[in-house]
Amino acid sequence: xxxxxxxxxxxxxxxxxxxxxxxxxxxxxxxxxxxxxxxxxxxxxxxxxxxxxxxxxxxxxxxxxxxxxxxxxxxxxxxxxxxxxxxxxxxxxxxxxxxxxxxxxxxxxxxxxxxxxxxxxxxxxxxxxxxxxxxxxxxxxxxxxxxxxxxxxxxxxxxxxxxxxxxxxxxxxxxxxxxxxxxxxxxxxx
Numbered sequence: 159x160x161x162x163x164x165x166x167x168x169x170x171x172x173x174x175x176x177x178x179x180x181x182x183x184x185x186x187x188x189x190x191x192x193x194x195x196x197x198x199x200x201x202x203x204x205x206x207x208x209x210x211x212x213x214x215x216x217x218x219x220x221x222x223x224x225x226x227x228x229x230x231x232x233x234x235x236x237x238x239x240x241x242x243x244x245x246x247x248x249x250x251x252x253x254x255x256x257x258x259x260x261x262x263x264x265x266x267x268x269x270x271x272x273x274x275x276x277x278x279x280x281x282x283x284x285x286x287x288x289x290x291x292x293x294x295x296x297x298x299x300x301x302x303x304x305x306x307x308x309x310x311x312x313x314x315x316x317x318x319x320x321x322x323x324x325x326x327x328x329x330x331x332x333x334x335x336x337x338x339x340x341x342x343x344x345x346x347x348x
Contacts, residue, residue, distance in 0.1 A: 193231065193257045196310055202231040205333045211317035211326055225314045226326045230335030232279065234307045238288075239279040240299075240338035241311055245329040246273075249316040254279055256306040263302045271298055275313070278338060279304060293340045311335065 200206040209227040232239040241252065252275060253264035267273045276299040280288065285303045288296060313333055315326045 192229075192255070192259050193310060196229050196231050200231070202233055203335055203337060205230045205313070205330070205335050207330055208312075211315075211323065224318070225316055226330050227315075228313045228330040228333055229310055230333075231310045232308070232335065234279065234281045234284070234304075237337035237339050238281075238284050239277075239311070240336050241275065241277040241279070241313075241334065243275040243313065243329055243333035245325055245332075247315050247325060247329055248318045248322065250275065250313060250329065252277060252311060252313050254302060254304070254309060254311050256309045262304050262306060262309065265300060270300060274298070275333070276300065277302065277311075279311075281305065281307065295340075 196206065196208075205228045207226070208229045209225070211224060211226040230241070243250075247267070249267060251264060251266035254262040254277075256262055267275070270276070276295075278288075278296065278299045279302045282303060282305065285301070288301070313330060315329050317323055317326045
């Protein structure tokens with residue numbers, strides 16, 4: 159009986175130690191989310207290639223090896239985010255996430271205007287300014303209004319077969335992720 163009680167006490171102490179160690183290690187793993195990983199490889203307002211098509215290693219986990227993926231961090235505090243890319247691909251998609259990795263909005267080439275990647279992410283104050291005086295190119299862009307000031311966007315491009323590799327790479331590496339100050343420019347009456 160004494161031995162069983164002693165073994166049970168040792169098991170509880172060991173379980174308690176393991177539990178405490180796990181709790182102490184959580185912050186180390188929690189800081190390795192997508193936002194932190196992207197911050198480690200590139201500053202804001204710049205796309206970085208996070209996964210090459212067919213590649214296994216990347217900044218972020220590879221979900222489908224047929225897709226190339228680029229990511230960009232943004233902060234809407236001073237200006238809206240403008241994302242654009244040119245090229246004809248079999249398929250591309252873009253998703254907007256907040257800092258915690260929650261999806262805010264997504265669309266693809268099938269739902270984009272003229273199948274072109276042109277996106278403005280804006281906060282409510284910036285939306286009011288754009289509605290008052292729309293910039294000339296805003297009618298060809300998908301406008302997404304959000305209260306989330308910081309986040310990141312992911313562009314995924316399909317490489318149907320190896321012959322598409324240069325087009326996918328060009329599409330992702332030449333994509334623009336920039337602050338959009340043109341919405342503040344006064345419109346001239348011509």
